[in-house]
Amino acid sequence: MxxxxxxxxxxxxxxxxxxxSGEDLGEKFGISRAAISKHIKGIQAWGVDVFRVQxxxxxxxxxxxxxxxxxxxxxxxxxxxLIPIIDSTNQYLLDNINRLNSGSVCLSEYxxxxxxxxxxxxxxxxxxxxxxxxxxxxxxxxxxxxGLSLVVGVAIVEALEQLNLKEVKLKWPNDLYYxxxxxxxxxxEMSGQAGGAANLVIGMGLNLMMTEQTEGITQPWASLCEVAxxxxxxxxxxxxxxIKTLNRALLDYEQQGMQGFVDRWNRLDNFIxxxxxxxxxxxxxxxxxxxxxxxxxxxxxxxxxxETFIGGEISLRPHR
Numbered sequence: 573m574x575x576x577x578x579x580x581x582x583x584x585x586x587x588x589x590x591x592x593s594g595e596d597l598g599e600k601f602g603i604s605r606a607a608i609s610k611h612i613k614g615i616q617a618w619g620v621d622v623f624r625v626q627x628x629x630x631x632x633x634x635x636x637x638x639x640x641x642x643x644x645x646x647x648x649x650x651x652x653x654l655i656p657i658i659d660s661t662n663q664y665l666l667d668n669i670n671r672l673n674s675g676s677v678c679l680s681e682y683x684x685x686x687x688x689x690x691x692x693x694x695x696x697x698x699x700x701x702x703x704x705x706x707x708x709x710x711x712x713x714x715x716x717x718x719g720l721s722l723v724v725g726v727a728i729v730e731a732l733e734q735l736n737l738k739e740v741k742l743k744w745p746n747d748l749y750y751x752x753x754x755x756x757x758x759x760x761e762m763s764g765q766a767g768g769a770a771n772l773v774i775g776m777g778l779n780l781m782m783t784e785q786t787e788g789i790t791q792p793w794a795s796l797c798e799v800a801x802x803x804x805x806x807x808x809x810x811x812x813x814x815i816k817t818l819n820r821a822l823l824d825y826e827q828q829g830m831q832g833f834v835d836r837w838n839r840l841d842n843f844i845x846x847x848x849x850x851x852x853x854x855x856x857x858x859x860x861x862x863x864x865x866x867x868x869x870x871x872x873x874x875x876x877x878x879e880t881f882i883g884g885e886i887s888l889r890p891h892r
Contacts, residue, residue: 576657578603579611579618583699586622587636593629618657618682619697634781636699637807639679647812650675650706650819659685661705662761662775669763669771674709677815700782702807704814705775708822714762714770718882719830719868721746721760724774726836727821728756731813737799741842744861744870748778749842753794755779774818780805831866838863848872850881857881 578601585592585600594605601608612622612630621633641654651673658664661678663685682698710717725742732740741749748756756778764770779795796805824832838844843861850857850872859874869882 578607579615580656582608582611583615583620583636584638586630586632587638587699589632589635591625591628591631596629615698620699634700635804637804638699639681639811640808641679643808644679644811644815648677648815650677650815652677652679652815654679656681658683660775661703662759662773665705665707665773666761666763669707669773672707674707675819676707678705679703679811697782701780702776702778702810702814704778704811705773706815706818706822708772708774710770710772710826712770712826713768714764714766716829717760717762717770717772719745719833719864720772720774720825721758722830722837722864722868723821723825723833724758724760724776724818726833726840727818728758728776728778728814729840730821730836731810731817732796732799734813734817735810737796740799740840742837742840743842744864745868750794750796750799752842753792755794755796755799776814780807780810829866830868834864834866852881 581601582597585597594608597608598605603611612624616622620636622630623633624630639654639656641652644654645652653664653676655661655664655678658678658680660683661680664678665672665676680703683703722742722745725746725748728748729740729742732738739750740755743749743754746758746760747754748758756776759775761773761775762770779793781797782793782795797803821833841861841863844863846861848859848861850859850870857872857874857879859872859879862871862873862878864870865880867880867882869880872879872881
């Protein structure tokens with residue numbers, strides 16, 4: 573973190589708006605204008621659009637609201653850690669499970685090694701999205717965690733609805749969609765032993781204000797600013813609402829299991845009653861999606877009737 577402290581301080585100044593000269597920034601932080609220029613290049617490598625105008629200085633191309641740990645912690649009962657630059661919020665919690673209380677949260681502005689499902693990279697530009705992970709101890713054990721990513725998806729959409737951000741849907745088993753484009757991804761990782769409690773780390777990456785120039789994404793994507801009608805989104809309030817809603821949903825899950833979430837999921841299913849193609853390894857099944865059942869399996873109406881499918885290697889795509 574120490575090697576990033578100057579860059580983060582420069583970003584905090586730039587996030588206040590307006591132009592900031594290299595001379596003023598250098599004087600403020602006790603370094604040369606050349607060093608400021610070098611740090612600006614490092615900030616740009618994080619995916620932040622900073623431009624320079626001769627005689628005026630540096631300015632952010634787009635407004636940026638930084639996360640504030642004190643604000644978030646003051647309004648949640650969960651222990652919150654904000655680590656602006658991190659390899660992976662999920663990995664940080666996995667590495668520190670022994671000292672964490674259930675419900676502990678890690679937030680970040682930028683992930684150097686963010687990851688998605690099946691080991692894919694999760695593109696994580698600085699300050700424009702929300703990267704949040706929560707540790708949860710499930711006393712019922714690993715077998716009881718089946719379908720947990722579906723529960724998390726329901727919680728995230730319901731949190732957005734509380735903020736009057738409507739029309740976000742769910743894609744089985746672990747994505748949020750807006751107008752048939754990916755808005756967020758969920759990654760649940762777990763450890764534990766048979767007969768013991770399950771240690772779960774639930775990660776979420778939510779696109780907020782990603783630019784069209786963001787590189788490395790190979791599928792159609794959406795940003796929450798579209799859902800909000802391009803109005804400003806308070807990132808701190810979003811994080812607070814996400815933490816509270818996710819915490820409640822996990823407590824509900826402990827009491828009710830998947831049974832309490834089937835109707836909540838099906839209400840939000842992006843593909844329900846639509847023709848789909850289900851991919852299982854080399855196998856493809858064509859049918860009409862009919863939501864999920866109490867085991868968290870996807871229901872597909874095929875020529876053979878209603879069939880159920882479940883497993884980590886299944887992906888769902890619209891059939892065109």
